[in-house]
Amino acid sequence: MTSDFEAQLRAVSLRVTRPRLAVLTALRDHPHVDTDTVIALVRADHPTVSHQAVYDVLRALTDAGLVRRIQPSGATARYESRVGDNHHHVVCRSCGAIADVDCAVGDAPCLTASDDHGFTVDEAEVVYWGTCPDCATERTCQ
């Protein structure tokens, strides 16, 4: 499993370091977490990793396309390791929970804008806003 991550890193010309493997592992096991949570998860195994390293790693991995950055309005940045399949997310307005949603229509549902104003569009990002099951039943969620 770790060797998978090692191969992924080498594939994008990034050096294989403990912090990077730890971040990839954390994101595999915990999708949609924010930076603070990543730091906590990484430190569970490697207590000496600095917060700066996590920020650096997340940026490097995002730039390389190994992880994806999600930032719903009004929330801090979150990351996930599921990439390359153009899926989207449902976000709970109440507690901020995030779940994956596959494209409704084919692989790139809304990629074709009706009028692109001359923009060259290469990606469509969809965020569904609503209420998660927990918050729908009990008002006392968070």
Add this chain to the structure above:
Amino acid sequence: MTSDFEAQLRAVSLRVTRPRLAVLTALRDHPHVDTDTVIALVRADHPTVSHQAVYDVLRALTDAGLVRRIQPSGATARYESRVGDNHHHVVCRSCGAIADVDCAVGDAPCLTASDDHGFTVDEAEVVYWGTCPDCATERTCQ
């Protein structure tokens, strides 16, 4: 024109104040601006308005549904006064320019998620990422 804003404010039980009218005017004339720009625009006419007032007003207007908050990943919050028609946005990765895009398919194109995980979805927000005409031609854009 100002009386329109006055009516809008009263319609949602908000008091009519100079800062609020100024913010609404600024957003009507300059769509997709960030908070700092709103402050600057408001102060052009009313130099004594505090930044805190602008933050308060933007929040109040957003909660009331008179303006819409947009926050593309990695950028600061932006606001626009066009609401109620479920339109979307194209964002330039290079210079951050934003343009409006009407829904490709009907009024709510992607509102139906393929699998909503039990979430009650009430809105679908779409962000198209790409390159604006200016940045596409000249590499030196900002």
Add this chain to the structure above:
DNA sequence: CCAAAAACTTGATTCATTCCAGAAGACCGG
């Protein structure tokens, strides 16, 4: 015009994120 409630001003504070300088680690060639 007056009183109550909401909104605004000023100034300080929080928190995610970034910047910086020096130390440590990864990788290439030998």
Add this chain to the structure above:
DNA sequence: CCGGTCTTCTGGAATGAATCAAGTTTTTGG
């Protein structure tokens, strides 16, 4: 296996958007 070089990480300080708090002004209903 080993040193040299360049990337990456550590630790701490700094930035900047956004929020909080106390007190004053303004709006609005009677």
